[in-house]
Amino acid sequence: MVAPIVATSGRHSVAMGKGLQGGTVGQVCMFQVQCKDASGENRTRGGDVVIAKLMPPPSKGHMIDCHVIDNSDGSYTCTYLPVKALRDVDIMVSVNGTRLADTPFKASFDAGKTEPSNCRAFGPNLHHGVAGKPLIFHVLARDAYANQRLAGGDAFKVRVQALSAFNAEFAQHIKKWSTEAALTDMGDGTYAVSWSTCFAGWYTVSISLDRVPICKSSFKVCVLAAVARIPDGIAHKPCYFADETSDEALPPAVSARSCALIDDVLCVRKPLVRKEGERLPRHDRLHLFHTAARLWTVHEVKGPTLPEVTELAGVDSTLLFFAHSGGASSRIDSVFATDLDALRVSGEVRRHRVICSGPFPAATDGAQLCTMRDGLGAATVWFVGGKDPSGRLDDVYAYDTARAAWRCVHSTAVGVRAPGAAPAKREGHSVVAFLQSLWIFGGRDVSCLADLHCLDTAGASPEWKTPQVNGELPSARKYHSAVLLEPTGYMLVVGGLDDADNFHPDVVVLNLFGLSWARLDQGRVPRHTVACACVRGELFTFGGCDVRGEPYDTVLTVDLTTFTQRSCLELRADTAEYVCIKGQSASLLSLRTAFTLEAWVLPRSFPPYATILSKASQNWMTGFGLAKYGAGKGDMEEVNMVNFFLTPGYSTTKVTAQIDPHVWTHIAGVYDGSSLKMFINGRVTDTFATAKAEKEEEIDALHAPKADLCIGAHPNKAAWDGLIDEVRVWNVVRSEADIRAGMAEPIIGQAPGLVGQWTFNEGAGELVVDTSGMRNHGTIEGTITRTLSTRTDKHGKPLTAAEQRVDDVAAAFTSWKATFEQAHGRSPSKADILLTGSVVTSLARKVGYFD
Structure with missing residues (x-):
C-alpha cells in the first residue's frame, strides 16, 4: 500500500543559522530552512519552492535574493553575500508561497576589512x-x-x-x-x-x-602665512579648462544660489528645461568643476525630482538641496542630500529626501546662506534675510546638519529676537562665516545698504554686534557676492549693483582681524550675482551677469599665493622679550676686524638705550650693536638718536643718526677696522675714525666672543619699543652702493660675507630661521608676536650720477670732520678748514659749510 503524500506547511517550517542574524560585508552568510508538514514533522524529500530575500530599509538599498540549494532531504541551504553595512534588514523566507511563522528575521551587517x-x-x-x-x-x-x-x-x-x-x-x-x-x-x-x-x-x-x-x-x-597684505589691485585671469572637458559638461551659466563647494570640487545644479504641460523638469544634472584638474564633468541625478528654485550647500562629501517645492513663490519646505563620494564608487549620483524637524525658513527668495563649523567640527547651514510675499525679512535660521533640525535664531515676524542691535530687513546681501560669527554686509531694503553686522554664535545663544570698522566705507550695493579668503581673514566683496542698477567696478576688502576696509581694482568686467569659492590658494569667480544682463560663463581665478606674506617682530620695550642667537658659531666669531650690521626699524617710542641689535657683554664693556643713543634724560637731541657703537657701549666710539618715530627706517652700521660709519636709508650720515685694534685682547673686546647676538633687547638691560624687520650681519665691509642695492629685499641663498639674515617670516613658532645658509638660527624669548609687515621701500629710485657725486662729497667731508673732532676735541672752525688745504675747503664749500 502506497503511503499518502503529506503536504509541506510553510507556517510550520523553520529557519536556523547565523546568517539570519547578519554578518560581515564581503563574507558569505548562510542559514538553513527545514521544511515541515502541518503536524510539525520534518520533510524528508525536496522539491519545495523556498524563497529567501533581504529587504533593506527604504532608501538604504535594493532587495537581494538569496541563493537557495535544495538538499533533497527536506532541508534547504540559503546563502547570500552582503555588500552594504546596514542595520535592521528584514530577511523574508517563504515556502511554497507561505511565509514562515518567524518571518521577518532582523539582521545587521558590519563593514568588512578596511580597503x-x-x-x-x-x-x-x-x-x-x-x-x-x-x-x-x-x-x-x-x-x-x-x-x-x-x-x-x-x-x-x-x-x-x-x-x-x-x-x-x-x-x-x-x-x-x-x-x-x-x-x-x-x-x-x-x-x-x-x-x-x-x-x-x-x-x-x-x-x-x-x-x-x-x-x-x-x-x-x-x-x-597668518599675515598677508592685499595688493592695491587683483588680477582676475580666465581659467582655461582641461582638454577632456566636453561642451556638454560646461554649465550654460552659474548663479550663486545654484552652486556649492565640496572639498575642492564646485557643484553646479542645472535643471533641464521642462516640456510643455509638465509641472516639473523630468530630471536635472549636476555639473562638477574639479578645481585642481581644471575639468568639468556632468552627471544626471537620480532620485526625487526637484523644482527649479533650489539653494545648495556643501558639508564634507554631502551636497544639500534646500527646495521650494511649491515654485518660486513658496518657502523652503524640504531638504534633499547627495553623497558625492558615492559617485566614485558607483559611478552615479543619487539623491534622497532628508527627514527634518523644526520650523523651516519663511523666505521664498533672496535669502543668503553659508556653512559654519563649531570647535568640534559639527556643521550648521545658516539662512539670513530674504523676502516672502509680504515683503523683506530679517530672519536668521540655522540648519543642524547632524540632527537634520531647523531652529529660528532671529525673526521679527515670529517674535524671536537675538540680543543686540539687529540689522534691518534685506535681500540681495552677502554673508560669510568666520571664527564662529556671521558677517552680513549690504543688500537692499527700501534702498541699497552699506552696513556691516556680526552675529556672534560662539556663546550659549547668538548675539548681534555692530563692529567698529576703520577705513573708507564701501558704497551701498545689492546682489553682490562675498567670499572669505581662507585662511587670511580677508572678506572680499565682489560685483553688485547700486540703486540705479549701475555696476560696481571695484572689489572691496574687509580685514576681519583688523576690522578695516580697503578698495581694490579688480581689472575685469564687473558682474552681479556671481558665485565665489576659495580653494587651495586660489579664488574662483563663476557665472553671474555682465553689464548687458547676459549670463557670464567664463571662470576667473586669482592667485592668492602672490599676496605679500611677510611679517616683522613687534617689541614692547620689555627687556625679557628678544631673539637670541647663540654667538659662539664660527661664522659669528668671524665678526672681528670688519663687519656690517643692517636692520629695518619702526620705533614707537625711544626708551633709554633701546636696543635693536647687540652682541655685547651684560655691562656693555665689550661688544658692538645698534641701539638708541644715551638715556634721553631731558636732552632733546638724544631722544630720537640711534647709534652704531663699538666697545664700550657708552663711550664716544660710536656714530649716530636721528630717525623719526612711526616711520620705517633702514639702519646700517659698518666697521672697517679703523672707522665706523652709519647709514640711514642707504646714505651715510656719520663717520668716526678709531684706532685699529692690533692685539688679540683688543679684538676680543670688539666682538665679545662669549656673548650671544640679541635682537630687540639687551637682556635685562634695555629693549626696543616698536617693530624690527629683516636683520642682517656681514663679516665684510659693505659699501654704500652695496647697502642700497640690497636693502629692499631679502638676500636669496648664500652671499659672500653674509653670516646671518633673519626675516621673521616664519609665520609662527619660537624658531627664527637664519636664511643666510649659515644656520645661525635664533629662538624667541618671551612672548614676542609677529605682525604684518607694512614696510615699503624708503630708498626710492637709484641715485643719478650727479646725486651720487653729492653723496660722495658729503661722506668725504663728514669723515674729515669726525677725524678732526677726535684729534682736537672740538668741531672745526672756518679758519681750520681754510688752513687745511684746497681739497677740504672745496668739500666744505660744496656741502654749504660756509653758507
Missing part, C-alpha cells in the same frame, strides 16, 4: 591652512564595498612633505622638511589628522594604510 583604495580624506585643511596653526582633517575608513567602518583600529600613516616656500628666502631651509602627522582614532571608523608648519608654502600630504595609498592620495596643500 585603503576606498578610504577617503576630507575637510578644508586637506587643501589649505594657516602657518603656525593646526591643519586638521579627517580620514574615513571603508571596506572593499565602500561601506564606512564603524570601529577603529586601523594604522593609517600620514606623511607631510614640503614642496616650496612662498617666501623665497626659506627655499633652501624647507626643501628637506617633512613630518609625520598626528593621528587620533575616533573609534567610529574616522580618524582625526593634525599637523602644522611655520612656513607658508606648498606641501604634499600622503596617506596610506599598510603602505597602500588611500583614494586620491597624495594631496597638494596650500599653507598661507
